[in-house]
Amino acid sequence: MRPGEIDTPALLVDLDAMERNLHRMAGFAARAGMRLRPHAKTHKCIAIARRQVALGAVGVCCQKVSEAEIMVRGGIDDVLVANEVTGRVKLDRLAALARRARIGLCIDHIDGVAEAAAAAERAGATLDVLVEIEVGGRRCGVSPGRPAARIAASVAAQPRLRLRGLQAYHGAAQHHVDHDARRQAVCGIVEAVRETLTAFAGEGLVCEVVSGAGTGTYELEAAGGVTSELQAGSYVFMDAAYARNRDGNGKPIDTFAPALFVLATVMSRPAPERAVVDAGHKAAAVDSDLPEPFALPGVTYQRPSDEHGVLVAENGRLPARGDKVLLVPGHCDPTVNLHDWLVGIRGMHGPGAHVEAVWPVDARGAVF
C-alpha cells in the first residue's frame, strides 16, 4: 500500500528517519558511557521499545503503571515508572509486576517509602527506587541535599526496596529554545545532584544511578558529568516544538529528523486563501506548538477545531481539494496518544514509498 492510499487522518512513521534517530541516540549513549532508558510515553509502542532495547537500551521509562504493565507484557524486562506512584491500588499493581520484571519507581515523600515497601511486601517482590529531587522544573521532587538523603536512608532500610539513586529530570528545560538557557538549567541540575550526593555520602548511602535528561538536554547533561542514565523519549519522532531549539551558534539542531506525521486530506477549498483539512484537536495535539505542514513552503496550519484545521498561504501554494498533506505534530507524545495505530512507511519521501508495518499504539489511553 502506498501512503496516498491510506485513509485520513492517520499517524505515519517515517521508518528510515526513525531508525536513524534510534541509532544516533544509542550511539551517543554508548560513546558517552551512559545508560539509555528511553521514555516509552512518547511512542507507547512495544515494537519500538523492543528496537530501542535491541540497540542497547537498558529498558524503558514509563510515566504510568498501566504503561509499565503493557511494556512488561510486551517483553520489556526492565521498566522504570519515572514518576511518583500514589495509592494502594496502583502500588499493588506495580509490585505485582515486579515479580515478572525489574521495576522501579520514584519517591519524593517520606510516607511514600513505607507505602511502596508495604506493597512490595504484599507482593513478595522487590522494587527499585529513585529518590526524585527538585532540579528546577517546579513539578515533583523533594528538595536536594539532606531532605533527599533522609528519604534515601529510609528506602535503604527497607528490605523490599532497593535504593538505586536519584531521579533528576527537568522537564521545562527541554524546551528552552536558547542553548544558553538550557545550559544554565543543566547547571542547576548538576548543582542539585552534587549537593544530594554529598548528603548521601554523609549518610553512607550509595547512589548507583542518576537518571534524567531529555531530547533537549541530553548532550549538556552528559557534559555536566553527574547524569548516568538518559531518559530521552522524543528523539524517536521529534516534533515542531523540539525543532525550535537552537544550538550554541543559534542554528537549528538537525541531529534527529522528523519521523512522525499526521496524514490529512484537504476536505474543503471554500475560498482561494484557505484549505481546510480533516485533522484537528482529535488528530494532533496543540498543547505546545500547532502542527506544521511538511514540504509546503509558505503554508501554515491555523485555527484548529475538533476535526478541522485551516491551511493558510502567506506566500505559498495551497493544496487542492482532495489532496493529502503531511503535518508535523506540534508535540509528539500527546499526538501519539490520540491514535490507535502507527503506520510505518519505508522510503517515505521518495517514489517507492510504501507501508511496511502497522503497529498498535499499545499503551494508548493508559493513564492509570
Place this chain on the structure above:
Amino acid sequence: MRPGEIDTPALLVDLDAMERNLHRMAGFAARAGMRLRPHAKTHKCIAIARRQVALGAVGVCCQKVSEAEIMVRGGIDDVLVANEVTGRVKLDRLAALARRARIGLCIDHIDGVAEAAAAAERAGATLDVLVEIEVGGRRCGVSPGRPAARIAASVAAQPRLRLRGLQAYHGAAQHHVDHDARRQAVCGIVEAVRETLTAFAGEGLVCEVVSGAGTGTYELEAAGGVTSELQAGSYVFMDAAYARNRDGNGKPIDTFAPALFVLATVMSRPAPERAVVDAGHKAAAVDSDLPEPFALPGVTYQRPSDEHGVLVAENGRLPARGDKVLLVPGHCDPTVNLHDWLVGIRGMHGPGAHVEAVWPVDARGAVF
C-alpha cells in the same frame, strides 16, 4: 462504589446535572418549535445519544463517518455527518450506512455532488444533503446566495441525493464571551441564510431545514428566526470555556451545569505552594482553557505536562498528598476523546454519591 474509590485519572459524569441539562435543551427546542439534533462528537457515547433521542431529538450529528457508523450500530436511526466527506472510501462507507438508517452529509463544492451521488448509486441508497454555507466562521462552506443555490440545484437533480437544506454553523461564534459579539455573529448567519433562501427560491428549490447553532448561540439563533434545527452538543456536559460566556447583562449563564469532571489524585506535595496531580495533557485537553479545580476556591491548575498538572493556591488551601480532586475540563469534546469510559455518578456532590453507570466512550478515537 463511591467516587473516592475510583482510581485516577478518571472521567466522571454528574448524572443529575447531565439529565437536567438534557431536559433543559429538549424543553427549549420543544417550546421554540425547533428540531434538536445534538452533536454526538461531544460525548461519543451511545447511551447518552439514546437518552437525547428519547427526549425528542430527531437524531444526532456526527463529525466523522466512523462516528456515524458507531451511532447507527448503537440504534440511532437518523444521523447527519455535519461536515464535508471527502474521498471514495469514506463516501462508500457513508452510503452503505444509508441502507440501514437515514444519513445526511454536507457539501460545499460542486464536485462533491457527483461524488456523493456516485457513492449512493453504488450502494443503492439515498443520502440527505445539506449545502454548507460560509456564515462567518471562515472554515468550510460555499459562499451564500447563488453559489450555494448552484450546488443545491445540482443536488436536487441527482436521484440518489435528497436536498434537505442548509448547514449554517458558526463555530467561532459559540465562544465569543460577550453577548453582543455573539448576537452580531448570529446577525451575520441570518443574513447569509436569507440571501441563500432568496437564491433557492429563484431556482425553485425548497429548503426544508436550516441546521446550525451550538451551545453558545442556540437562543440567539432561535430568535433569529431562520435556523430550524439545533446542533448543540456541549450543553450535555459544559466546560470551562463555555462557562466564560456572559449574558446580555454581563452575568454568567447558568442554564447548563458542569456535568463532566476529571477525577485526579494529588501525587506529590513537594513544596507548600504547590500540589501536583496525576492528570495532564493525556487526561484533559488544553486546546481552549485549562482545566479548573472544582470547589477549591482560590486554587488554579497550571503548567500541565503529559501526565502532571500543578495546583497553585493564590489565597486558597491546597489539597493534601493522596487527596482526590475534581477538575472541570477546559474543553469537553477533546477531553472525552482521551478516555475509554465515562463513570456516571448519582448524587455526585452529596454524601450518598455512588457509581450508577459505566459507559464506554464508544466513538473514542473515531477520526476517520
